[in-house]
Amino acid sequence: MSIHRRTRPAASVYAEKAIEVVIHLCGYSAILFIIAIFGFIGREGIGFLSTHIVGMFTQTSWNPTHDPADFGILALLAGTFWCVGLSLLISVPIGLGSAVYLSEFAPERTREILKIVVELLAAIPSVVWGFIGVMIVNPMLQALGAQVGLNGLNGAIVLALMTLPLLVSLGEDALRAVPDSYRQAATAMGATRWEMVWRVLMPAARRGLLVAVLLGVGRAVGETMAVLMATGNSVRIPTSVYDPVRTLTATIAAELGEAVRGGEHYQALFGLGVILFIITFFVNLIAEWTLRGNRST
Amino acid sequence: MNAPSPAPVVSAETLSLWYGSFRALNGVSFDVTHGEIVSLIGPSGCGKSTLIRCMNRMNDAPTNRIEGKLHVSGYDVQAKGTDVLALRRDVGMVFQRPNPLPLSIRENVLFGVRLHAKHLSKAESEALLQESLEDVGLWDQVKDRLERDAETLSLEARQKLCIARLLPLKPRVLLMDEPCSALDPDGIGAVEELMDRLRGRYTQIIVTHNMQQARRVSDRCMFMLMGELVEMSPTASLFTTPRDERTARYIEGRYG
Ligand SMILES: Nc1ncnc2c1ncn2[C@@H]1O[C@H](COP(=O)(O)OP(=O)(O)OP(=O)(O)O)[C@@H](O)[C@H]1O
Ligand SMILES: [Mg+2]
Numbered sequence: 001m002s003i004h005r006r007t008r009p010a011a012s013v014y015a016e017k018a019i020e021v022v023i024h025l026c027g028y029s030a031i032l033f034i035i036a037i038f039g040f041i042g043r044e045g046i047g048f049l050s051t052h053i054v055g056m057f058t059q060t061s062w063n064p065t066h067d068p069a070d071f072g073i074l075a076l077l078a079g080t081f082w083c084v085g086l087s088l089l090i091s092v093p094i095g096l097g098s099a100v101y102l103s104e105f106a107p108e109r110t111r112e113i114l115k116i117v118v119e120l121l122a123a124i125p126s127v128v129w130g131f132i133g134v135m136i137v138n139p140m141l142q143a144l145g146a147q148v149g150l151n152g153l154n155g156a157i158v159l160a161l162m163t164l165p166l167l168v169s170l171g172e173d174a175l176r177a178v179p180d181s182y183r184q185a186a187t188a189m190g191a192t193r194w195e196m197v198w199r200v201l202m203p204a205a206r207r208g209l210l211v212a213v214l215l216g217v218g219r220a221v222g223e224t225m226a227v228l229m230a231t232g233n234s235v236r237i238p239t240s241v242y243d244p245v246r247t248l249t250a251t252i253a254a255e256l257g258e259a260v261r262g263g264e265h266y267q268a269l270f271g272l273g274v275i276l277f278i279i280t281f282f283v284n285l286i287a288e289w290t291l292r293g294n295r296s297t
Numbered sequence: 298m299n300a301p302s303p304a305p306v307v308s309a310e311t312l313s314l315w316y317g318s319f320r321a322l323n324g325v326s327f328d329v330t331h332g333e334i335v336s337l338i339g340p341s342g343c344g345k346s347t348l349i350r351c352m353n354r355m356n357d358a359p360t361n362r363i364e365g366k367l368h369v370s371g372y373d374v375q376a377k378g379t380d381v382l383a384l385r386r387d388v389g390m391v392f393q394r395p396n397p398l399p400l401s402i403r404e405n406v407l408f409g410v411r412l413h414a415k416h417l418s419k420a421e422s423e424a425l426l427q428e429s430l431e432d433v434g435l436w437d438q439v440k441d442r443l444e445r446d447a448e449t450l451s452l453e454a455r456q457k458l459c460i461a462r463l464l465p466l467k468p469r470v471l472l473m474d475e476p477c478s479a480l481d482p483d484g485i486g487a488v489e490e491l492m493d494r495l496r497g498r499y500t501q502i503i504v505t506h507n508m509q510q511a512r513r514v515s516d517r518c519m520f521m522l523m524g525e526l527v528e529m530s531p532t533a534s535l536f537t538t539p540r541d542e543r544t545a546r547y548i549e550g551r552y553g
Contacts, residue, residue, distance in 0.1 A: 179396075181392065182398055184392065185397075186408075188389070188392075190381075190385035191382075191412050
């Protein structure tokens with residue numbers, strides 16, 4: 001080996017070195033991108049946050065173009081958490097239920113087909129989900145008595161549908177990672193399949209399932225186009241599921257085009273971006289910690 | 298309630314099992330009386346695990362076909378209407394690799410009763426917990442850390458825990474499939490001692506590859522070969538004066 005290596009042409013040795021360097025750069029580029037993105041958003045947003053932070057959390061209204069402008073983000077935060085929270089109420093039971101079905105109950109063939117369908121679901125673009133919110137969920141909610149069909153509940157339903165594939169496939173992975181010996185032990189003691197799922201698999205896979213939910217939350221918090229189309233875009237703190245709301249992301253997307261570059265409004269939107277970034281960063285961090293804990297035990 | 302009856306606790310009559318088209322058990326017949334320890338020996342693949350898995354219906358895959366009769370603890374095991382869950386309460390199983398559930402030591406021991414006895418007072422469950430752990434000789438070792446994860450125990454203690462968790466259900470039969478093969482010599486000794494302590498109270502059927510172990514622990518011994526029960530005799534006589542030529546060759550070490 002070593003003899004062969006020494007006699008190789010210099011060009012090939014250099015090529016190998018170059019490839020190695022490129023691969024290293026690719027690895028580090030992820031970190032670079034994160035820093036660059038945060039730097040870009042932060043440069044515009046942090047200055048604004050440092051001067052307006054108190055107002056953002058004490059003023060109740062978001063009127064960035066008024067004179068004087070109001071930059072209260074409580075209603076926007078409420079809109080985001082309202083939609084995400086409601087969507088979890090829908091997606092977690094359905095998603096984990098499907099994961100249990102796929103991993104424990106479905107015959108092999110059904111399982112394979114359903115997994116493909118779930119993956120297809122994940123490939124549907126955000127804007128198409130927005131359409132579904134406007135064209136399908138909207139009239140359905142009106143038929144159920146909502147005055148405005150584009151509202152928080154509509155956004156939540158669309159978000160739930162969008163996060164389901166993630167929940168199902170990560171949840172299924174978590175359940176299938178539970179060793180078969182646990183299933184055998186429970187079965188041999190006279191547990192029914194449901195008792196086995198509920199008393200053994202759920203606790204055994206709890207961290208993996210929690211990670212699935214957290215990553216779903218991260219995805220839902222950051223989702224923009226579909227909620228922009230489905231929520232009705234009205235800045236307010238919701239008191240009913242039929243109230244239209246507006247999320248942080250929808251605000252940025254809707255207003256960035258009309259904000260004067262470098263102006264106060266423009267900077268305020270970047271401030272929202274920083275807050276959004278912090279929220280998703282922490283959600284993902286908690287998911288990562290949960291996963292770590294899993295490995296160490 | 299579980300007073301030993303004169304009838305055999307396990308009784309098989311020309312029991313055969315096919316995995317698809319492969320015949321893994323071939324007309325096996327035998328009886329086991331309550332309280333005895335029976336060891337099951339034979340070369341790898343001869344159907345030992347298959348046989349004991351039949352006894353608590355762990356062989357229920359739709360591609361498996363079973364013929365013949367099998368009665369265990371009063372249940373007609375293969376009959377359509379048999380309550381499998383109740384059968385499994387009476388017939389516990391210990392596996393080759395200790396497999397405590399990912400729960401605390403306490404919850405592992407009480408898992409079975411929580412499934413089968415819906416209303417259990419705190420005092421009752423604590424009594425069962427202590428009694429079961431004392432029976433397997435773990436109580437002193439774990440009484441101060443019952444809330445700890447069962448997986449923190451040593452391999453030997455985990456296997457004892459897997460036996461302890463069967464006891465609160467007051468089973469009649471304990472099936473053990475190579476219960477010592479993952480343990481070191483000390484662990485083997487400890488588990489064999491435990492089997493001896495449980496002798497008489499429970500019927501124990503033990504699959505083992507270790508002929509010394511079969512000689513040490515069992516009252517009677519079954520030798521299987523290619524799905525057939527070749528011989529079942531009192532352990533001492535099977536190893537000293539086997540009735541069948543094939544048994545003799547096996548215990549002399551001429552099969553794999
Ligand atoms: N689920 C199954 N499907 C098909 N064949 C099987 C299945 N389980 C076991 N077999 C086959 O049945 C035969 C008996 O298997 P079994 O596990 O009962 O043997 P064993 O005596 O326990 O062997 P070992 O000592 O290696 O554990 C083997 O030839 C095995 O390959
Ligand atoms: Mg076996």
